[in-house]
Amino acid sequence: MKTRIISIVSFLNLIFFAFYLFAFTAKKDETVINYNDKVLKVRGIVIVDSLGIERAILGAHIPEPNFANGHRIAARGKGGSISGLMLYDHEGQERGGYVTDDGFGNVFLTLDSKTNQQVLLIAEPQGGAAFKMWDRGDNSIHLNVTKEASNLEIIEKGKLIQIKSDEK
């Protein structure tokens, strides 16, 4: 009986001692692990700056954008419907991305100011493509190609500028 008690006490002692030792185990792993032959399979990667502000997200799906007033806007549907790479400025505002959308099947590149989208380059699933850049409404350039036609539209101060066609 005495041996059994000593055995139990020594066993418990070893457990407590192990935990005591664990308190000193600083996990400084300074070895460089080589992942050259590994494939990373994840839902998303988030890049943060020194303040912890998220500056780039590579993921599916991308979250809804935050705006200058300090709130998130329901711009893409609550679940989010676009995937790809999204860039954020030093204040966390969405400023552009290179993404695909689930709804139409478009792939597009966007560049945004702090208040609006300013540049859009898009390829549609059926074969068309468009490039559009604009200020806040009065000036824009729109270039698009479809199966039916190719178009260049320049609007300056709200007025369509005529482009000479069939120029030799």
Next chain:
Amino acid sequence: MKNNSICHNLFLFFLLIFINVNAQDNDGLYLSKMTGINSVSYTDVYYTGSKDTVLVSKYDGTIEQIVKGSPKSKKVAKINDEIYAITYNFKRKHIAASTLENGIVIINKQNGKVIKKLSLIQTWALRIDYSNDSKFLFANDQRGNRFIWDVDDNYNPIKLPEVMPKGSIYSIKNNVITLITSKKIILWNFLKRELIKEINISASRIADVDLFNNYLNLNFNSCDFFDVAKGKSLFSLQHPSWIRPVESIGGEDAARTSGFLVKNGFFEDTHYQMALTSAKFAKNRIYTASIDKSIRVWDKETGTLIDNLIGHKGTVNKIKVNATENQLVSIDLLGGIKFWNLLD
């Protein structure tokens, strides 16, 4: 037998050491979801005292109390959700927080515990507030749904009558609801269910309404002051410049060489009139905040620029004026907060 026991214990001992040393610490490496948030930014601010004391909220679900002049903030509550707007019930000492996933969360300010969660139909609310008698809480979500809860009846939702006019709820004062659409300001008696007044307007985003229902309308980088009695917009305000520290251009000499006027370590770049984020009335002044990191002070009668309030390092996203209109608090997207004493 004894040797067996010792061997057994030694084996367990080394096994524990092995497990402990090789345990992988992945804390903080994996996220439960992608958020795309700025974790340092304040999202809203609300006065809880007559002046100098406010509550602030953050995207990470933190609510803090900040006192002017105090170097440290006091954490009041932390919820596991993003917070976009907060308001405070002075009688019950309840904080209402508008969140991404949990609707409106009611928090006891005394102990930071969640009392109740009020669900919304769709999306989330960007404007919430209590009525001036603290009896009702209202919210508007982004799809145009409107909600009023009875605070005294354990926040039970009040079914809004069909005769209630359309529009976002702006305020509830003495049982009169102020509703706003892009074309009208409507005053509607909530208890009697009758229309008091309709004012025709033309607005895109109303930032503030004064006692006489004059309002400030924000349209990108301009703020229009609409005088209801005169039935027209009196003037439109634009920040005339982007005021930046001289370090951002390489010092005072570089700023002067580029043709800029230098004053107190800042230079004014008049090529930029940046977007406005917030505007407020206070006594005989109008205050406008912008992504240009400044607040401008304007004369309410003439629209003349009186002063520039500078010092924020990020976009000034919200400004609030205290009840006695002698102090303004401003927050920014880089976690800055400033109290400004207002002069008549």
